[in-house]
Amino acid sequence: ETEAAPVPRVAVVVCLIKGKTVLLGRRRSSLGDSTFSLPGGHLEFGESFEECAAREVKEETGLEIKNIELVTVRNSVFLDEAKPYQYVGIFMRAVLADDDQVPQNVEPNFCDGWDWYEWDALPKPLFWPLENAILAGFNPFHT
Ligand code: 8DG
Numbered sequence: 001e002t003e004a005a006p007v008p009r010v011a012v013v014v015c016l017i018k019g020k021t022v023l024l025g026r027r028r029s030s031l032g033d034s035t036f037s038l039p040g041g042h043l044e045f046g047e048s049f050e051e052c053a054a055r056e057v058k059e060e061t062g063l064e065i066k067n068i069e070l071v072t073v074r075n076s077v078f079l080d081e082a083k084p085y086q087y088v089g090i091f092m093r094a095v096l097a098d099d100d101q102v103p104q105n106v107e108p109n110f111c112d113g114w115d116w117y118e119w120d121a122l123p124k125p126l127f128w129p130l131e132n133a134i135l136a137g138f139n140p141f142h143t
């Protein structure tokens with residue numbers, strides 16, 4: 001069986017902001033295993049970026065979000081993986097619809113759990129597309 005040629009995919013990731021903190025979870029995935037990343041996932045056919053952001057955050061954390069806005073777009077190409085990949089990463093920003101909500105680890109096979117981290121003291125290692133975005137100036141608090 002021959003594998004289909006790789007194609008770029010669209011991913012929507014969400015910087016969910018609470019005070020000075022953002023929500024991160026440690027990945028359980030062949031891609032970036034045990035690194036900290038934002039909630040997010042693949043854009044489905046027909047979705048807006050905002051709809052995808054709200055759906056992925058709900059699916060992964062149980063949280064309801066509001067004030068969903070585009071912050072930046074990144075092109076992440078990784079040719080050195082066992083399976084090469086390219087993501088057009090749509091980086092959104094949002095806040096909790098209701099501040100009393102607590103994140104749930106809805107997909108424990110894919111994440112060790114969610115927690116809030118101060119932007120100035122992010123955990124390490126970060127998932128590399130997120131790390132690269134930050135090195136390039138991504139800052140959801142300064143836009
Ligand atoms: P899905 O099946 O729910 O649609 O996808 P997923 O399993 O939740 O996918 P994911 O790996 O969490 O996200 C899709 C891709 O988005 C990921 O492989 C690479 C890209 N991506 C970035 N930055 C970030 C980030 O900070 N967090 C997440 N989760 N994905 C990111 O470029």
Ligand code: MG
Nearest residue numbers: 039040041060
């Ligand atoms: Mg995900």
Ligand code: MG
Nearest residue numbers: 040041056060
């Ligand atoms: Mg997902």
